[in-house]
Amino acid sequence: MLVGGIEAGGTKFVCAVGNEKNELLERVAFPTTTPEETLEQVFAFFDRFDLAAIGIGSFGPIDVKKDSETYGHILCTPKLAWKDFDFLGAMKARYAVPMGWTTDVNGAALGESALGAAKGMKNIMYITIGTGVGAGAIVDGKILEGIGHPEMGHILVRPHEHDHYEGFCPYHGNCLEGMAAGPSIDGRLGKAGKDVEPTDAVWDYIAYYIAQALEAYTVILRPERIVLGGGVMKVPGMLDNIKGKFTKLLADYVPVPAVDDYLVLPGLGDDAGITGAIILANEVKA
Amino acid sequence: MLVGGIEAGGTKFVCAVGNEKNELLERVAFPTTTPEETLEQVFAFFDRFDLAAIGIGSFGPIDVKKDSETYGHILCTPKLAWKDFDFLGAMKARYAVPMGWTTDVNGAALGESALGAAKGMKNIMYITIGTGVGAGAIVDGKILEGIGHPEMGHILVRPHEHDHYEGFCPYHGNCLEGMAAGPSIDGRLGKAGKDVEPTDAVWDYIAYYIAQALEAYTVILRPERIVLGGGVMKVPGMLDNIKGKFTKLLADYVPVPAVDDYLVLPGLGDDAGITGAIILANEVKA
Numbered sequence: 001m002l003v004g005g006i007e008a009g010g011t012k013f014v015c016a017v018g019n020e021k022n023e024l025l026e027r028v029a030f031p032t033t034t035p036e037e038t039l040e041q042v043f044a045f046f047d048r049f050d051l052a053a054i055g056i057g058s059f060g061p062i063d064v065k066k067d068s069e070t071y072g073h074i075l076c077t078p079k080l081a082w083k084d085f086d087f088l089g090a091m092k093a094r095y096a097v098p099m100g101w102t103t104d105v106n107g108a109a110l111g112e113s114a115l116g117a118a119k120g121m122k123n124i125m126y127i128t129i130g131t132g133v134g135a136g137a138i139v140d141g142k143i144l145e146g147i148g149h150p151e152m153g154h155i156l157v158r159p160h161e162h163d164h165y166e167g168f169c170p171y172h173g174n175c176l177e178g179m180a181a182g183p184s185i186d187g188r189l190g191k192a193g194k195d196v197e198p199t200d201a202v203w204d205y206i207a208y209y210i211a212q213a214l215e216a217y218t219v220i221l222r223p224e225r226i227v228l229g230g231g232v233m234k235v236p237g238m239l240d241n242i243k244g245k246f247t248k249l250l251a252d253y254v255p256v257p258a259v260d261d262y263l264v265l266p267g268l269g270d271d272a273g274i275t276g277a278i279i280l281a282n283e284v285k286a
Numbered sequence: 287m288l289v290g291g292i293e294a295g296g297t298k299f300v301c302a303v304g305n306e307k308n309e310l311l312e313r314v315a316f317p318t319t320t321p322e323e324t325l326e327q328v329f330a331f332f333d334r335f336d337l338a339a340i341g342i343g344s345f346g347p348i349d350v351k352k353d354s355e356t357y358g359h360i361l362c363t364p365k366l367a368w369k370d371f372d373f374l375g376a377m378k379a380r381y382a383v384p385m386g387w388t389t390d391v392n393g394a395a396l397g398e399s400a401l402g403a404a405k406g407m408k409n410i411m412y413i414t415i416g417t418g419v420g421a422g423a424i425v426d427g428k429i430l431e432g433i434g435h436p437e438m439g440h441i442l443v444r445p446h447e448h449d450h451y452e453g454f455c456p457y458h459g460n461c462l463e464g465m466a467a468g469p470s471i472d473g474r475l476g477k478a479g480k481d482v483e484p485t486d487a488v489w490d491y492i493a494y495y496i497a498q499a500l501e502a503y504t505v506i507l508r509p510e511r512i513v514l515g516g517g518v519m520k521v522p523g524m525l526d527n528i529k530g531k532f533t534k535l536l537a538d539y540v541p542v543p544a545v546d547d548y549l550v551l552p553g554l555g556d557d558a559g560i561t562g563a564i565i566l567a568n569e570v571k572a
């Protein structure tokens with residue numbers, strides 16, 4: 001029985017079909033434009049298959065509360081064409097199959113916990129530091145959510161004593177996302193991260209903010225492993241820098257696995273999200 | 287069928303028996319001394335009843351992982367007589383009934399979610415700001431834990447610009463506990479919290495740190511309500527001070543209930559922990 005998966009990113013959609021073993025059999029990717037245009041391409045791909053279920057990991061914020069009137073909608077996003085769009089409703093109108101619905105980062109967390117760098121673990125986190133900072137957690141084998149999905153990228157951090165950047169988050173200024181996501185590099189130095197020397201002090205600042213956030217996630221959620229992805233993690237030495245700062249900040253207050261086992265890069269690379277969507281589909285399949 | 291409950295605090299033990307409706311029928315309290323002396327008093331109380339189960343909410347850190355060799359033990363506590371003590375084992379050696387085992391703050395969270403200020407809600411948090419800062423969360427109706435129980439009191443906070451106190455946490459210095467728990471008041475002013483004017487600036491600092499932590503818990507866990515207890519919450523105006531600062535820090539980034547519904551004082555007062563222990567007992571009852 002085939003299932004479908006969508007990793008709906010703010011800049012790119014990936015659609016795939018997979019089997020019961022969560023293997024990706026066929027896939028397609030295209031830029032995110034308007035909902036109408038983009039869904040047309042989604043339909044063109046999925047119409048070719050007889051699917052038992054579809055899993056969707058979407059950019060957000062999205063409504064994940066099943067009892068809500070706007071369940072399945074994209075909420076108040078800066079991508080105005082998608083604001084209030086009933087994404088899940090549009091999918092259900094086209095395909096009468098069970099559907100799983102969660103955030104893109106939750107999808108990646110699910111993928112990494114099932115088949116990636118945190119394989120077989122029931123309490124893990126996935127965080128991406130890219131254009132923004134997003135994170136999802138698996139707690140006791142299930143995606144963590146409360147009255148909505150987490151927005152863990154917006155926890156507040158202590159400014160580094162030498163970092164005078166005020167942060168780019170329109171809500172908080174210097175929250176984690178405002179201080180550590182990609183645009184903060186452009187904001188400080190007027191150039192893109194990939195053009196900045198790996199020895200630049202900015203990476204120290206960013207590692208410090210990420211380490212603080214990891215300390216908070218650790219004492220709150222007590223995960224067994226944290227998987228770190230996104231463009232900023234591609235900077236040479238970044239993971240080691242974060243490990244050192246995290247260890248110092250946690251100060252052995254709670255036991256965690258050896259830091260090399262605890263803080264790791266993704267195992268599925270760019271496939272974490274789409275794999276998670278396929279897993280979700282298999283989970284909701286009748 | 288009667289069940290037993292223990293709220294095992296660092297300074298005081300409360301034991302009670304309750305019924306299926308989680309009503310407390312009889313109780314006793316005594317100071318926490320050595321494990322031997324203290325358990326003798328526990329046994330003297332419970333021996334009088336025929337109990338179907340016992341629930342224990344204990345001061346920590348404790349081992350809550352069922353597959354661990356030291357499951358049920360108290361771990362590395364500054365109360366040296368209790369360090370590595372097999373609390374649950376000692377109880378099981380005396381009573382052959384199912385036992386629930388969690389932290390004191392998780393017990394209080396359970397009590398408040400079942401019968402207190404967060405009655406009927408499936409995603410809530412309980413935090414106490416007293417001699418230390420402890421917190422527990424109920425996620426989807428279940429006590430939150432990962433590879434261990436949360437230690438949410440030790441998240442890092444931004445120092446207030448006018449507060450030059452370095453914090454008393456032996457691990458982190460100025461984490462939330464180090465900056466906001468009761469001893470920080472003595473540390474700053476050389477006198478106990480109850481002797482400090484409600485207009486003193488110290489309460490502003492403390493409210494600011496608590497508000498930061500609540501912002502973090504909010505974006506990570508998305509609870510429906512947060513119950514705040516402990517001695518520091520008894521300061522006149524403290525809750526309102528926190529509400530104002532929290533609202534400003536969150537900056538409407540994620541929707542939360544109206545702040546008066548979201549941040550509340552305990553509904554069970556000092557009975558939250560012991561009530562939670564009775565609820566836990568009823569949950570594990572065969």
Ligand SMILES: Nc1ncnc2c1ncn2[C@@H]1O[C@H](COP(=O)(O)OP(=O)(O)O)[C@@H](O)[C@H]1O
Binds near residue numbers: 182194231
């Ligand atoms: N090699 C690199 N070195 C440093 N920063 C990078 C690198 N590659 C990407 N980035 C940063 O990561 C951001 C993009 O993150 P990415 O995870 O690829 O995208 P998105 O978050 O949109 O999915 C950019 O803003 C850029 O600053």
Ligand SMILES: Nc1ncnc2c1ncn2[C@@H]1O[C@H](COP(=O)(O)OP(=O)(O)O)[C@@H](O)[C@H]1O
Binds near residue numbers: 481
């Ligand atoms: N009325 C009060 N005003 C200010 N602070 C108080 C008040 N009562 C207690 N405290 C503070 O709370 C701490 C004790 O907290 P409490 O929750 O009662 O105990 P515990 O955490 O040990 O269970 C003390 O350190 C004291 O500073």
Ligand SMILES: [Zn+2]
Binds near residue numbers: 154170172177539
């Ligand atoms: Zn922010």
Ligand SMILES: [Zn+2]
Binds near residue numbers: 253458464
């Ligand atoms: Zn601390």
